[in-house]
Amino acid sequence: MKNNMPIHPKHFEGGIHPADHKELSAAGLIRNIPLLDKYTLVIQQNIGAPPKLNVQKGDTVLKGQKIADAGGFVSVPLHAPTSGTIGEILEIPGANGAPVQAVEIISDGKDEWCEPMTPYPNWRDQNRELLLERVREAGIVGMGGAAFPTHAKLSPPPEKIIDTLVINGAECEPYLTADDRLMREYPEQVLTGAEICAKILRISHIVIGIEENKPDAINILRRKAKRNRNIQIIPLHVRYPQGGEKQLIYALTGRKVVAGGLPMDVGCVVQNVGTLKAIADAVTEGRPLIERIVTVTGTPVKDTGNFHLRLGTPVEKALEAAGGLQSPVGKLILGGPMMGFAQSSLKVSVSKNTSGILFLANDEVRQFEAGPCLSCGRCVDACPMRLLVSTLSKVCENERYDLAEENYVLSCLECGICTYVCPAGRPNVQHFRRAKAEINEKRRKNK
Amino acid sequence: MTNILIAAAVLALLGLVLGILIGYTAKRFAVEADPRIEEITELLPGANCGGCGYAGCADFAKEIVENDANISSCSACSEENFKKIAEILGKEAGNREKxxxxxxxxxxxxxxxxxxxxxxxxxxxxxxxxxxxxxxxxxxxxxxxxxxxxxxxxxxxxxxxxxxxxxxxxxxxxxxxxxxxxxxxxxxxxxxxxxxxxxxxxxxxxxxxxxxxxxxxxxxxxxxxxxxxxxxxxxxxxxxxxxxxxxxxxxxxxxxxxxxxxxxxxxxxxxxxxxx
Structure with a gap:
């Protein structure tokens, strides 16, 4: 594979460029918000097995103390965002709508750290198992949105040969600037995190892909990366969904992941820049993952920007920190506008994969009446996975999930482009989400 | 003129031969079907709702006749037709709770x-x-x-x-x-x-x-x-x-x-x- 390394295409096939509105929040440093009285921490913040709580109501905890143990291999522990006492274990609205279990932590105002994990400033001398264990113990998951436990991603099965670490700094979702700010303000941590990952994977080749609309981030990282000649920083065309795992691999290495395959099948491991900073903090300073950078933005928000938010911060408090609202809100979305989930409550709290809190004004939100498919093919042109969206849309509407499966609906990455470009206002991605759920459920039953 | 006559004669002859052939095959290779299946299909509601567990009314009728499926598994059938089906099969209509x-x-x-x-x-x-x-x-x-x-x-x-x-x-x-x-x-x-x-x-x-x-x-x-x-x-x-x-x-x-x-x-x- 290495012998005939193809020429780098600058982007993938398909995709669109929606108005990105990044200017709303890109300027200004990442801000801290005052300590809250109470945090509501969602217990399951990772894909895979839910962590098991090891504290009870009334227990006192310190900041960074482990309050839930990993519930399996594909699972990570959870840590207290501040010191205080454990309150109720209650149900709050989850990010994707369904209610989820959460634990309250009532702050004592001291914000006192617990006994920290041993920091490894000279991590290069440590062995990789130790570093991998640290990544897991610090509760690190993919912070780009998927929340897949990072340690599981960093331990590919031995028969898979990995040669490239792909770093996702694309941040293709409109409105979001959290990764942009992070790369500009913490370039050192991003690079260190990447080097730690590379060491764990026993590889040296690191490729960082950043969209061209973030020139500052590209320049800073390029300057810092001079110390390691194995790190390549490649500007990418501004095109959504450039940050999709498979799209990014194709753009940066020219390799295509087959339908149903994983990045490791083509020798790549993909990590988000946010995850790298968390890894660097965990290894060099012994700090577990208890806060993340979140973009709070949208035209109705007074003082948009990026914030260091502790996990468990309710959205209403984040909004308060951003100065509150200046005009009526039509919709609240957790995540970006393309792939995020609309919310019905301000009680929903920040978790490990919350990249943005987006408020849309009334006139920015439209309700579509879905019409019949015009077979115009715009969705087919735009689909980054090169799926036959128009056909899929029709078969899914008629609940022919067998045909949907034949047409590779499971490859859909739910980027939402097909719905965005559809002149008939068809809810394509919603259909596919449902089709995927139905097919997966059927498979589980047949097992 | 003769050409037209010849063509007509050939066609007529062809038709006759094929007709006889079709008639013979229909008799010779006829599939024996129970006439009751058709009768019962007529009496079933014809909604093909699948509530009985079979693939539509015709399939259900076939199962009733051939494999003695329970007629009362059709909940949509009217009382009158239900009795008629039982009659065709020579069975007691029995009680059926709607x-x-x-x-x-x-x-x-x-x-x-x-x-x-x-x-x-x-x-x-x-x-x-x-x-x-x-x-x-x-x-x-x-x-x-x-x-x-x-x-x-x-x-x-x-x-x-x-x-x-x-x-x-x-x-x-x-x-x-x-x-x-x-x-x-x-x-x-x-x-x-x-x-x-x-x-x-x-x-x-x-x-x-x-x-x-x-x-x-x-x-x-x-x-x-x-x-x-x-x-x-x-x-x-x-x-x-x-x-x-x-x-x-x-x-x-x-x-x-x-x-x-x-x-x-x-x-x-x-x-x-x-x-x-």
Missing amino acids: QVAVVYCSGDNHKAKRLARYNGLNDCRAAAALSGGGKTCRFGCIGLGSCARRCQFGAIEIRNGLAIVHPELCEGCGNCIDICPRKLIRLVPATSKIHVYCNSLEKGPVKRKACEAACIACKKCVRAVPDSFNAQGFLVRVTEDSNLTEETIREIACPTGALDTVAHHTAANSGKEGAA
Whole structure:
């Protein structure tokens, strides 16, 4: 594979460029918000097995103390965002709508750290198992949105040969600037995190892909990366969904992941820049993952920007920190506008994969009446996975999930482009989400 | 002229030969089919609803004749045709209890509190996979009409965001039961005319906040007629062998209106608003 390394295409096939509105929040440093009285921490913040709580109501905890143990291999522990006492274990609205279990932590105002994990400033001398264990113990998951436990991603099965670490700094979702700010303000941590990952994977080749609309981030990282000649920083065309795992691999290495395959099948491991900073903090300073950078933005928000938010911060408090609202809100979305989930409550709290809190004004939100498919093919042109969206849309509407499966609906990455470009206002991605759920459920039953 | 005559003669001859051939093959290779299958297919309702468990009415008729399938598994067949089929088969007609579907919810758009404006797919199961539609109650009818679209007999009406079964149209095939993500629909004997139209297992006060028409387990009805009700936790159900009358229901006067007669429930707001 290495012998005939193809020429780098600058982007993938398909995709669109929606108005990105990044200017709303890109300027200004990442801000801290005052300590809250109470945090509501969602217990399951990772894909895979839910962590098991090891504290009870009334227990006192310190900041960074482990309050839930990993519930399996594909699972990570959870840590207290501040010191205080454990309150109720209650149900709050989850990010994707369904209610989820959460634990309250009532702050004592001291914000006192617990006994920290041993920091490894000279991590290069440590062995990789130790570093991998640290990544897991610090509760690190993919912070780009998927929340897949990072340690599981960093331990590919031995028969898979990995040669490239792909770093996702694309941040293709409109409105979001959290990764942009992070790369500009913490370039050192991003690079260190990447080097730690590379060491764990026993590889040296690191490729960082950043969209061209973030020139500052590209320049800073390029300057810092001079110390390691194995790190390549490649500007990418501004095109959504450039940050999709498979799209990014194709753009940066020219390799295509087959339908149903994983990045490791083509020798790549993909990590988000946010995850790298968390890894660097965990290894060099012994700090577990208890806060993340979140973009709070949208035209109705007074003082948009990026914030260091502790996990468990309710959205209403984040909004308060951003100065509150200046005009009526039509919709609240957790995540970006393309792939995020609309919310019905301000009680929903920040978790490990919350990249943005987006408020849309009334006139920015439209309700579509879905019409019949015009077979115009715009969705087919735009689909980054090169799926036959128009056909899929029709078969899914008629609940022919067998045909949907034949047409590779499971490859859909739910980027939402097909719905965005559809002149008939068809809810394509919603259909596919449902089709995927139905097919997966059927498979589980047949097992 | 002769050319035309020759052509006509050839065609006639060809037709004759082929006709004889077809006639012979039809006789020689005829498939022996039981004439009863066709007769029974005619008598079955022909909705191909699949409620019997077979692939449509014709398939069911074949199974009845050949493999002695139970005729009463067709719930949609009329009493008259049912007897005729039994006659054809030379069997006793036997007794068959008609069943109808009931949607155990009375939280329409006016009564159930709304949490959000749902604008996703117009399908209950899709909504359930997300946040569960716009209503606050997590047990009640989502009201996007998956069951109504599934019903072959047009017996389910979505009125103001609530599925209502019209018992006179319902044939009790049970197709709607599986499709409901909230498991709200059950088959009951057509003779039972009174139900508690609520399925929420939440605590009383929580339910009350979510829906005006919830059964809040005040147990007023249980105190009035203890034998006819079955109270479990925060939900009361009418027992199957109850002999409640419309008058008793009126006397009990359920404070939320969850306890209702089928007739009143289906007719409650008729004419007020059309289907959602």
